[in-house]
Amino acid sequence: MEDSRSGNSSQRQKNTLIQVSDLSFAYTGEDGNPIPVLSHVNLTVREGEYIVILGHNGSGKSTLAKLLNLVVDDYTYAEGHIYMSGLGEEMRDILSEDMTEEDVLKLRRQVGMVFQNPDNQLVATIVEEDVAFGPENLGVPQAELRKRVDEALATVGMTEYAGHEPHRLSGGQKQRVAIAGIIAMKPRCMIFDESTAMLDPLGRREVIGTMEKLNREEGITVLSITHYMDEAARADRVVVLSDGEIILDGTPGEVFAEGEVLRKAGLDLPQCTAAAQYLQNRGVRLEGSLNDPESCAEAILKAWNMRNTNTQPGVR
Amino acid sequence: MDPAQIVNRVPEGEVPKLRLEHITYRYSIGTPFEKRALDDVSLDIRRGRVTGLIGHTGSGKSTLVQLLNGLSKPETGRVLLDGEDIWREPKEIGKIRFRVGLVMQYPEYQLFEETVRADIAFGPKNMKLSDEEIKTRVSEAAAFAGVAEELLDKSPFDLSGGQKRRVAIAGVMAMRPEVLVLDEPAAGLDPQGRHAIFTGIREYNRLTGSTVLIVSHSMEDMAQYCDDVVVMSHAKILMAGTRDQVFARAEELEAVGLDIPLITRMTLLLIRGGMPLPSGIYTLEAAEEALSVAFGLPPVPPDKEDEGKGGTRSW
Numbered sequence: 001m002e003d004s005r006s007g008n009s010s011q012r013q014k015n016t017l018i019q020v021s022d023l024s025f026a027y028t029g030e031d032g033n034p035i036p037v038l039s040h041v042n043l044t045v046r047e048g049e050y051i052v053i054l055g056h057n058g059s060g061k062s063t064l065a066k067l068l069n070l071v072v073d074d075y076t077y078a079e080g081h082i083y084m085s086g087l088g089e090e091m092r093d094i095l096s097e098d099m100t101e102e103d104v105l106k107l108r109r110q111v112g113m114v115f116q117n118p119d120n121q122l123v124a125t126i127v128e129e130d131v132a133f134g135p136e137n138l139g140v141p142q143a144e145l146r147k148r149v150d151e152a153l154a155t156v157g158m159t160e161y162a163g164h165e166p167h168r169l170s171g172g173q174k175q176r177v178a179i180a181g182i183i184a185m186k187p188r189c190m191i192f193d194e195s196t197a198m199l200d201p202l203g204r205r206e207v208i209g210t211m212e213k214l215n216r217e218e219g220i221t222v223l224s225i226t227h228y229m230d231e232a233a234r235a236d237r238v239v240v241l242s243d244g245e246i247i248l249d250g251t252p253g254e255v256f257a258e259g260e261v262l263r264k265a266g267l268d269l270p271q272c273t274a275a276a277q278y279l280q281n282r283g284v285r286l287e288g289s290l291n292d293p294e295s296c297a298e299a300i301l302k303a304w305n306m307r308n309t310n311t312q313p314g315v316r
Numbered sequence: 317m318d319p320a321q322i323v324n325r326v327p328e329g330e331v332p333k334l335r336l337e338h339i340t341y342r343y344s345i346g347t348p349f350e351k352r353a354l355d356d357v358s359l360d361i362r363r364g365r366v367t368g369l370i371g372h373t374g375s376g377k378s379t380l381v382q383l384l385n386g387l388s389k390p391e392t393g394r395v396l397l398d399g400e401d402i403w404r405e406p407k408e409i410g411k412i413r414f415r416v417g418l419v420m421q422y423p424e425y426q427l428f429e430e431t432v433r434a435d436i437a438f439g440p441k442n443m444k445l446s447d448e449e450i451k452t453r454v455s456e457a458a459a460f461a462g463v464a465e466e467l468l469d470k471s472p473f474d475l476s477g478g479q480k481r482r483v484a485i486a487g488v489m490a491m492r493p494e495v496l497v498l499d500e501p502a503a504g505l506d507p508q509g510r511h512a513i514f515t516g517i518r519e520y521n522r523l524t525g526s527t528v529l530i531v532s533h534s535m536e537d538m539a540q541y542c543d544d545v546v547v548m549s550h551a552k553i554l555m556a557g558t559r560d561q562v563f564a565r566a567e568e569l570e571a572v573g574l575d576i577p578l579i580t581r582m583t584l585l586l587i588r589g590g591m592p593l594p595s596g597i598y599t600l601e602a603a604e605e606a607l608s609v610a611f612g613l614p615p616v617p618p619d620k621e622d623e624g625k626g627g628t629r630s631w
Binding site for chain 2: 005020030055057058116165170171194197198200201202203227230266267270271272273274278279282283284292293294296297300301303304307
């Protein structure tokens with residue numbers, strides 16, 4: 001798929017943050033041969049966007065995320081470019097040989113990552129020490145450090161737990177502490193690699209709420225990797241990966257309209273959207289977005305009321 | 317005990333596979349962290365059916381599950397398996413664990429043998445079955461859990477997360493437990509992976525006649541794959557019964573903050589908006605049918621069925 005979005009940038013007002021260009025990647029198998037994971041991926045991420053990346057297990061979505069932060073182990077079979085802004089005057093290809101260790105640290109400071117397992121990400125025995133860990137390593141002075149930790153905990157709604165032991169927290173609370181630890185380093189972009197997969201519904205809601213807040217109020221660019229379609233429904237933009245290729249890239253409405261493509265990629269439409277599309281396929285005209293139960297119900301009710309007024313003028 | 321106090325009680329004349337009688341369980345007794353995990357819970361799990369157990373974290377689900385195979389002992393009350401108290405002979409509790417097989421959350425972290433085959437055979441070996449029997453059990457369980465034949469001689473550590481999960485489930489199925497209990501068996505898997513796991517579990521239930529209990533956060537999965545549903549809240553059973561009975565009370569479920577299926581939420585909104593739909597719709601198929609009737613659409617002729625259903629199927 002061509003990267004159409006970056007081509008006609010005239011109507012695009014926001015700055016490009018990351019530009020993935022013709023990226024292919026393979027892991028080295030036991031026998032030394034490449035095991036392909038990503039194939040000719042093109043993706044442009046603009047500052048302030050909220051992008052959900054969907055894909056089945058093994059579609060390559062986690063590898064893509066890890067490449068953006070240079071946390072894969074082996075670059076033998078990495079081809080193409082990942083241009084990143086903020087690492088110098090111009091966009092910088094982070095896969096190029098001239099990336100120094102210092103550049104890599106700078107990259108990781110501006111692109112923070114939250115992983116899946118809430119139990120593997122916390123290092124300290126007290127919540128606020130955990131949040132301070134990252135910025136302290138960056139050499140943030142004490143007074144500034146205090147301020148950042150307090151702000152970060154407030155942002156994720158965990159202030160009252162500052163003195164708690166992380167192991168007594170719920171999964172959702174642990175993930176929010178992990179997020180606080182990253183925002184205390186003031187990143188421009190945050191990548192969530194299935195950060196809600198191990199949480200219960202309440203924990204998921206907490207973490208998704210935090211992600212949306214970071215995006216809307218703090219202006220942090222969010223890339224969220226998931227296979228929950230209801231999370232995708234709330235994004236600005238949805239990118240679908242299947243077998244290492246980007247097969248769809250658009251608004252949630254545009255992507256959900258491709259029900260058959262999604263199904264083939266091992267994904268499901270939200271049930272409400274599927275039901276609404278069923279009505280459309282049977283000739284019922286529905287207007288507006290059909291991404292969540294609320295919008296689907298609104299559209300269906302409107303059509304139903306209209307139909308009743310039209311076909312039964314005498315009744316009521 | 318008075319049978320009327322039992323939730324999800326079996327019909328007259330049927331002995332429940334599992335019965336919990338007045339179970340109470342507390343953690344960290346006598347410390348400031350004391351917590352009542354189960355509060356006078358009485359419940360039947362019906363023989364040969366797939367029952368879903370749902371509730372928030374901390375609602376008591378996991379505690380309940382650990383009581384069923386004797387991993388924990390109730391403070392008060394009894395657990396009856398085929399009508400017999402599992403703690404009648406405390407020294408024999410190990411045998412109960414072969415009869416009630418438990419697949420823990422994220423069981424893939426507990427694989428340890430050199431090959432997939434050896435890992436699946438671990439349980440049957442402990443049961444001191446013959447080599448021949450172990451072999452049969454391993455291939456049978458691998459088939460139920462969806463572990464491909466060619467994976468059997470690989471190291472479990474070379475498999476993907478989803479494959480490892482299936483190996484771990486096969487390991488418990490290979491003991492052919494009369495009751496198979498699974499704690500979040502599909503957590504973290506994509507829709508296809510979830511479907512594959514649940515279909516395998518249903519097959520195991522259908523072909524072996526064993527009783528299955530699935531603990532899950534996903535109402536959508538429960539609606540799809542379970543016969544009966546038990547909802548826990550604050551250490552008590554909030555409601556229980558067939559899935560029709562439980563989802564007919566969808567508004568109550570929503571009121572306690574549980575994530576009801578998106579299709580149920582949509583149909584509740586439509587009903588509130590005045591559309592004449594039956595309450596408690598929890599599958600896409602039922603929704604499509606009810607919407608067709610409400611819109612006065614003619615029934616889809618069987619040969620045209622595929623055209624009408626252009627949208628993506630929910631598994």
